[in-house]
Each structure stands twice: as structure tokens, then as C-alpha cells.
Amino acid sequence: MSESQPQVALIIVNWNGCQHLERCLQAMAAQTFRAVDLVVVDNASTDGSKEMVRDRFPEVRLIENSSNLGFAAANNVGIRKSSAPFVATLNNDTEARHDWLEQLVAPAISDPSVGMVASKMVFANRPGVINSAGIALDRAGIAWDRLGGKPDSGSESVQQEVFGPCAGAALYRRSMLEEIGLFDEDFFAYLEDVDLAWRARLAGWRCLYAPDAVVSHVHSATGVEGSPFKSYHLGRNKLWCIAKNYPSPQLYLSLPLIVAYDLAAVAYGLAMRRDSAGLRGRLAGLAGLRRQWAKRRQVQKMKRVPFSVLARQMAPISTPFGVLNRYRHLSLEEAC
Numbered sequence: 355m356s357e358s359q360p361q362v363a364l365i366i367v368n369w370n371g372c373q374h375l376e377r378c379l380q381a382m383a384a385q386t387f388r389a390v391d392l393v394v395v396d397n398a399s400t401d402g403s404k405e406m407v408r409d410r411f412p413e414v415r416l417i418e419n420s421s422n423l424g425f426a427a428a429n430n431v432g433i434r435k436s437s438a439p440f441v442a443t444l445n446n447d448t449e450a451r452h453d454w455l456e457q458l459v460a461p462a463i464s465d466p467s468v469g470m471v472a473s474k475m476v477f478a479n480r481p482g483v484i485n486s487a488g489i490a491l492d493r494a495g496i497a498w499d500r501l502g503g504k505p506d507s508g509s510e511s512v513q514q515e516v517f518g519p520c521a522g523a524a525l526y527r528r529s530m531l532e533e534i535g536l537f538d539e540d541f542f543a544y545l546e547d548v549d550l551a552w553r554a555r556l557a558g559w560r561c562l563y564a565p566d567a568v569v570s571h572v573h574s575a576t577g578v579e580g581s582p583f584k585s586y587h588l589g590r591n592k593l594w595c596i597a598k599n600y601p602s603p604q605l606y607l608s609l610p611l612i613v614a615y616d617l618a619a620v621a622y623g624l625a626m627r628r629d630s631a632g633l634r635g636r637l638a639g640l641a642g643l644r645r646q647w648a649k650r651r652q653v654q655k656m657k658r659v660p661f662s663v664l665a666r667q668m669a670p671i672s673t674p675f676g677v678l679n680r681y682r683h684l685s686l687e688e689a690c
């Protein structure tokens with residue numbers, strides 16, 4: 355593959371992440387896959403990030419936003435200012451194994467029905483534990499990091515289909531993005547990758563998990579796990595994600611289940627964490643529902659597959675305790 359013709363536009367969004375970004379770019383410089391247009395989109399950092407990129411990595415294309423546009427919009431800036439047939443998104447707090455991009459691109463090149471490829475993300479401070487192996491989604495509209503907290507035992511050693519990729523280390527086919535649209539900028543940050551995966555799945559695109567595409571991740575280095583900022587955006591964006599993407603009539607049939615689990619999540623946040631941010635996020639989500647419902651009409655027009663096909667990639671409903679247990683491993687990250 356010719357180096358003079360980039361096959362992948364690799365977008366790294368940065369906001370005051372200089373301490374992590376340098377290691378991330380060093381790992382990119384060591385990649386075996388070389389046909390890359392490497393783009394750093396900086397969201398008005400004030401910590402010397404931009405100066406470091408210009409001084410240490412002159413080969414990197416640096417795009418400087420005048421304000422913090424958020425993760426979704428900043429990625430879109432990089433996507434629009436590139437032209438390679440594949441787009442990879444990578445968090446600034448990651449270190450990719452030397453063959454990460456090569457392993458990530460291979461499934462998409464070999465199968466034109468694959469619009470997305472998910473990486474194996476492991477925790478930086480616990481490299482034997484999986485952070486994400488793609489997106490899991492159930493019929494209650496709850497999305498989480500697939501295999502999060504499980505030991506990296508190598509039990510999944512072959513590519514397999516998953517609902518979607520975590521945008522912290524993902525590959526997208528540009529022709530798919532041109533069909534379904536880019537990240538929803540209203541989301542600002544969090545669950546924008548779930549929303550995009552929903553839209554892609556409705557349009558009939560597939561996602562494969564590439565277990566040999568490995569990155570180490572400092573989880574929530576920017577947003578901070580358990581912070582009011584993150585809880586607010588997760589609560590708001592979950593509502594919008596379901597409103598836009600859950601097809602009819604299944605949305606209405608599942609609505610009692612969706613509401614019950616969501617009320618339980620709010621109650622847990624208020625009672626156990628003394629955190630009202632999740633509730634405030636959901637109220638903001640309700641306030642903005644009319645705008646998202648208008649988007650729903652456009653999303654549902656793109657639907658190419660019956661719900662039965664979509665349901666095969668959805669995880670079974672868990673008990674409330676099981677849902678809570680999915681995130682228990684993240685408390686260790688907060689303590690580190």
C-alpha cells in the first residue's frame with residue numbers, strides 16, 4: 355500500500371491532554387501501517403499541547419479550534435478536512451500497539467459490508483483487564499463497554515461481530531459516514547459513538563471486533579469517571595440516543611422497560627452517590643427531545659434492515675444488580 359496515498363485519516367481530539375498526547379503520538383509514529391493522514395484536532399488547549407505537537411511532531415497535521423467544541427464536533431472537523439477512504443478515531447490518552455492500525459484496517463479492507471471496526475482497549479494501569487471490546491447494547495437502551503472489567507485472557511482470539519466500536523479507538527468507512535452522517539454534535543461528548551453505531555446498524559452496515567488491534571487506555575483522563583460532567587452528559591445523551599434510533603413499534607413496546615431501568619439509575623445516583631447530575635442530564639434531555647425527535651424522522655428513513663436483524667446484535671436484558679455490576683470495575687479506576 356502506497357505511503358503517498360493515505361488510506362486512513364487518523365483523528366485524535368485533544369483538550370489539555372499534553373501529558374498523554376505525547377505518548378499517544380509516539381506510538382503512532384511506530385505503527386507498521388504507514389498510509390496515514392495523522393490529524394490532531396485541538397479544542398483550544400492552554401496546557402502547551404499545540405506547541406508540543408508543532409515542535410515534536412511536525413509531520414502531524416494540527417487543526418486548532420478557537421473553543422472547546424467537544425469530542426463529537428472536533429472529530430467531525432477532522433473528518434471533514436480529510437479525504438482518506440477510512441477514518442480512525444483515537445483518544446489522546448491511549449498508547450496503541452505497533453500493529454494496532456494494521457490489525458484494525460484489515461477487516462474493513464477485506465469485507466465491503468463492514469462499516470466499523472472495534473479495537474481491544476485495555477486499562478493502562480491494569481493491562482491484563484479489558485476496558486472495551488466494542489459497544490454492547492440491550493433492549494432497555496442501555497449501552498456499555500463490552501467485556502469491560504473482564505480479564506484479557508485471550509479467549510476471544512478471532513474477529514466477531516459486535517454492535518459497534520468505542521470511538522476511543524475505532525475505524526469507520528468514509529462511504530458509510532457519507533450515507534448516515536457524522537457524529538451528532540448536539541451530544542458534545544459521550545454516547546456519540548453509540549448513536550452513530552445505531553444509525554449504521556439501521557442502515558445495514560456491520561461492525562467487527564478485531565481482538566489483535568490493541569490499545570492501552572487511561573480511562574476517562576479528560577472527562578473523569580463519576581464526575582458530574584460525565585454523569586450529566588451520559589444521562590442526557592442516553593435519552594436522545596434512544597429517541598432518535600430505537601425503531602417503531604419496538605420503541606413503544608420496550609418503553610416501560612426503558613423507563614423503569616432509567617428511573618432506577620437516577621434513584622441509585624441520588625441515593626448512593628449523592629449525585630443529581632444524572633437527573634439534571636435527563637431533564638435536559640427531555641427539554642431537547644423535540645429537536646431529537648425531528649432527527650428521528652431522518653434516521654428512520656435510512657432503515658434498511660428489520661428489527662430482527664438488529665436484535666441479533668443486542669445483548670440480553672440483565673437484572674438491575676447485573677447492570678450495576680457492569681460498571682463496578684470502574685470504581686477501581688476512580689481510586690487509582
